[in-house]
Amino acid sequence: MIVKVLFMAFVSFLVYVSLVGSIGTDELIIGAIISIIIGVITRNLVVSDEKKVLSPRKWLGAFWYLAVYWIRYETTSHLDVVKRIFTMKYNPSIVRVPFNLTSEYGVTAVGNSITNTPGTVVVDIDEKRGYYYVHWIDAPSVEEEYCYKAISKGFEELVRRFL
């Protein structure tokens, strides 16, 4: 309970500090009071499991996700799409990609990761059958297993570490 309130208060305090424009004692005190009020109001909206917020393994997993995601996936896919912009070679398809995650946060995080890498965009999602419909700029094959390995397997393994 107190963890949920403090987490939301901390997030809103960070937003407040980055937007207030100057850092003085008065501003910090007013910001702390307001962000605790916001934390009390929004305590049940975001955090569902308190243990996950407190465990350092999950936070390390989140940092590992950011590092691997930016250094490996974003770099390679940016280079690939930049090449395609200059050579105008494309072979697009809308393919089905199955997902094996159960929590809504996990599905959203993997979908956002897929959309954030250039070259693959989630167009639609079928939650009952467990499919993303992904527009892929260069699809060598449209079989589900191949697409799962090529697009979302790495993201699912990364996301499982912190959600």
Add this chain to the structure above:
Amino acid sequence: MIDLLLNVAISMFVLSIVFSLYRMIRGPTVPDRMLALDVISYGLAVVMGLIAIVSGSPYLIVISFSLALWFFIGALYVARYLEGEEIGE
């Protein structure tokens, strides 16, 4: 050196905004225009940050955040409007 590169970077972003403006005026459908507006608003947010560095005042970065927020809400509204106009079914 840093000042020169900052000015070069600002002109690069302005050039990219001009290209996207062409796509936004020309774009055959509404989603194309929203895509161009996407690139324009986030590029403008970066230009605001660069001007905040050049002028040395922190108040412009607030505008950059509100610009990103404004575009996000606007895109969601346009998407709902487009789905309401669904053809068929």
Add this chain to the structure above:
Amino acid sequence: MVNELLEIIGIFLVVLGGLLNIIGSIGMLRFPSYFLRIHAATVAVIGGSVVPLVGIAFLSYGIHGSEGVVTSLGALGTAAFIFITAPVSSHAISRAAARMRMPRGPLTHDHLEEDGK
């Protein structure tokens, strides 16, 4: 020394982001259909806006010292916000485009069409 290193990293990220932003908008001009243009727009938004905003955070702290902390925090917050919300808005618009039966351009396979959506 540390400040100069931060300035160099920051200006490198900013110029790299400017190049990616220009390349992305050129791609938006060249690609023939909406669903291809969206990939070029992703290059321009992720590589061309999030990366230079992180660069601005380094650069502001490197140039202005402790007076630039507010700009640094604001730029980092804006970068995180764009990183979280850009895929949401682009997914919303492309889903609307798929549901209003817009022509999907050159496609070799279309599983969305096969499943009747």
